[in-house]
Amino acid sequence: xxxxxxxxxxxxxxxxxxxxxxxxxxxxxxxxxxxxxxxxxxxxxxxxxxxxxxxxxxxxxxxxxxxxxxxxxxxxxxxxxxxxxxxxxxxxxxxxxxxxxxxxxxxxxxxxxxxxxxxxxxxxxxxxxxxxxxxxxxxxxxxxxxxxxxxxxxxxxxxxxxxxxxxxxxxxxxxxxxxxxxxxxxxxxxxxxxxxxxxxxxxxxxxxxxxxxxxxxxxxxxxxx
Amino acid sequence: xxxxxxxxxxxxxxxxxxxxxxxxxxxxxxxxxxxxxxxxxxxxxxxxxxxxxxxxxxxxxxxxxxxxxxxxxxxxxxxxxxxxxxxxxxxxxxxxxxxxxxxxxxxxxxxxxxxxxxxxxxxxxxxxxxxxxxxxxxxxxxxxxxxxxxxxxxxxxxxxxxxxxxxxxxxxxxxxxxx
Numbered sequence: 001x002x003x004x005x006x007x008x009x010x011x012x013x014x015x016x017x018x019x020x021x022x023x024x025x026x027x028x029x030x031x032x033x034x035x036x037x038x039x040x041x042x043x044x045x046x047x048x049x050x051x052x053x054x055x056x057x058x059x060x061x062x063x064x065x066x067x068x069x070x071x072x073x074x075x076x077x078x079x080x081x082x083x084x085x086x087x088x089x090x091x092x093x094x095x096x097x098x099x100x101x102x103x104x105x106x107x108x109x110x111x112x113x114x115x116x117x118x119x120x121x122x123x124x125x126x127x128x129x130x131x132x133x134x135x136x137x138x139x140x141x142x143x144x145x146x147x148x149x150x151x152x153x154x155x156x157x158x159x160x161x162x163x164x165x166x167x168x169x170x171x172x173x174x175x176x177x178x179x180x181x182x183x184x185x186x187x188x189x190x191x192x193x194x195x196x197x198x199x200x201x202x203x204x205x206x207x208x209x210x211x212x213x214x215x216x217x218x219x220x221x222x223x224x225x
Numbered sequence: 226x227x228x229x230x231x232x233x234x235x236x237x238x239x240x241x242x243x244x245x246x247x248x249x250x251x252x253x254x255x256x257x258x259x260x261x262x263x264x265x266x267x268x269x270x271x272x273x274x275x276x277x278x279x280x281x282x283x284x285x286x287x288x289x290x291x292x293x294x295x296x297x298x299x300x301x302x303x304x305x306x307x308x309x310x311x312x313x314x315x316x317x318x319x320x321x322x323x324x325x326x327x328x329x330x331x332x333x334x335x336x337x338x339x340x341x342x343x344x345x346x347x348x349x350x351x352x353x354x355x356x357x358x359x360x361x362x363x364x365x366x367x368x369x370x371x372x373x374x375x376x377x378x379x380x381x382x383x384x385x386x387x388x389x390x391x392x393x394x395x396x397x398x399x400x401x402x403x404x
């Protein structure tokens with residue numbers, strides 16, 4: 001057995017440095033055993049990656065099969081509701097409002113525009129899921145609010161009182177930033193939340209930034225008299 | 226937009242750089258990371274949750290001025306540890322790593338190709354089950370495009386140990402199945 005065969009996989013993975021790699025390359029060119037070994041290891045590596053890819057795809061498909069009936073049932077219910085409202089002359093939703101499908105996509109979109117620097121701690125695991133749901137809700141609200149870009153559900157548009165370049169022209173997500181990262185301790189009074197609209201250029205430069213303070217929302221307790 | 230905007234005392238260049246870095250990492254890594262977690266034995270939903278949590282941790286890490294060196298292996302390590310914690314907590318809920326139904330893998334092909342592919346995957350599946358846990362995980366991370374140094378950082382091994390482990394695992398697979 002050739003001594004060089006012990007290092008074939010590292011060579012195939014380009015983990016060898018200059019001289020060592022050159023030496024290995026020269027050896028493989030003249031050694032049939034190592035050449036065959038390298039081809040076999042390369043084939044095995046490819047097969048393993050195919051296996052992983054197929055496994056991930058299979059699990060995705062299984063997941064999709066489970067979700068599909070629920071999705072189609074929900075879609076059918078919405079269509080029926082709209083048809084019913086239309087026949088009665090009472091269309092419930094304006095057509096320019098983003099659909100729930102568009103809203104659902106916003107949480108996984110990469111960011112170039114950032115919204116919501118809030119006077120809160122970063123979300124925990126449970127908060128994170130809740131935040132995704134809240135982000136979807138805010139997106140629906142944002143469709144009627146000219147100051148907020150609401151991700152994919154919000155087409156690039158001119159905002160009232162602003163220049164056109166202020167609005168991000170790429171996909172957006174909402175990211176919560178702890179106030180400690182932006183302000184000195186104690187600078188932000190309790191009960192105040194800041195909404196930040198950040199426009200970031202393709203080269204990573206911040207083009208514009210606005211902060212708007214607003215009172216935190218407090219939910220009404222239902223058990224109060 | 227109202228006129229009550231306030232001046233911002235934030236090093237904006239650092240903030241923007243961090244944001245772009247996190248965004249680029251998400252674009253580059255969220256799919257391979259999810260595939261790695263699924264192959265570790267998590268369901269797709271669980272894998273998606275772990276990926277989200279890992280990127281939230283990344284954001285915290287960058288906001289806290291954490292080190293940006295080896296950020297890729299840092300992200301994989303966070304996801305790896307979270308996946309392991311979930312598996313230890315809910316062991317029965319998850320499949321064994323790389324334990325797939327081969328029939329379902331091959332069912333999208335023409336009959337002849339499906340049979341060949343099924344046989345190939347069956348042989349490979351049996352061979353994979355003979356690998357040790359660290360060998361399987363090293364191969365999975367390698368399939369995700371990580372260098373040996375990065376795999377070592379994720380797994381807590383030296384680079385040379387990773388090289389030996391990968392070499393041994395590939396040779397075992399080659400001996401067990403003629404693919």
